[in-house]
Amino acid sequence: MAEATTADGAAGLPAAARRVAAALEAAGHPAVIRIFPDSTRSAAEAAAAVGCRTEEIVKSLIFRRSNDDAAVLVLIGGADRVDTAKLARVVGAKTGRADADFVRRTTGYAIGGVPPLGHATPPVVVMDEGLMALSTAWAAAGTPHAVFETTPADLARITGAVVAAVAATPAA
Numbered sequence: 001m002a003e004a005t006t007a008d009g010a011a012g013l014p015a016a017a018r019r020v021a022a023a024l025e026a027a028g029h030p031a032v033i034r035i036f037p038d039s040t041r042s043a044a045e046a047a048a049a050v051g052c053r054t055e056e057i058v059k060s061l062i063f064r065r066s067n068d069d070a071a072v073l074v075l076i077g078g079a080d081r082v083d084t085a086k087l088a089r090v091v092g093a094k095t096g097r098a099d100a101d102f103v104r105r106t107t108g109y110a111i112g113g114v115p116p117l118g119h120a121t122p123p124v125v126v127m128d129e130g131l132m133a134l135s136t137a138w139a140a141a142g143t144p145h146a147v148f149e150t151t152p153a154d155l156a157r158i159t160g161a162v163v164a165a166v167a168a169t170p171a172a
Helices: 015-026 043-050 084-091 100-107 129-133 152-159
Strands: 002-004 033-035 057-065 071-077 095-097 124-128 137-140 146-150 162-164
Touching (some): 015 033, 015 146, 043 057, 043 146, 057 084, 071 152, 124 152
Parallel strands (some): 057 137
Antiparallel strands (some): 033 146, 137 146
């Protein structure tokens, strides 16, 4: 496992992870980026690599806002799904799931490694309030093999996220 604590110490990381390290440093977040040999592309894979529960993985999901085509980044727990009606109320318009080209163009990252910060075009950021119940969370760091540890409060701070209830209610 490779690690870096700052953008300067990230020389051995892939370029995308170095960009995340620089964004974390600029935000004043002392996170260590960890690179795993196995994929961390899905929440289940990331949890297995890190050795935590799926709920402690932060999914970074990109949506397209219908009224202005803006990128909307939803940060949500690894076991949760987004309720698009709730999301629409928070962002003021309907949203649709973004395709891989839109994700790459607006974030600068490929699906499976989209981090919560350091995007090519700053997105509207919404963080599900359910994450606030966690003491620690793990988020993608630019590649399908890279993650960093944070707290939900720090994640909200460094991303400028609106914290709101956007997770779908589990079926009974």
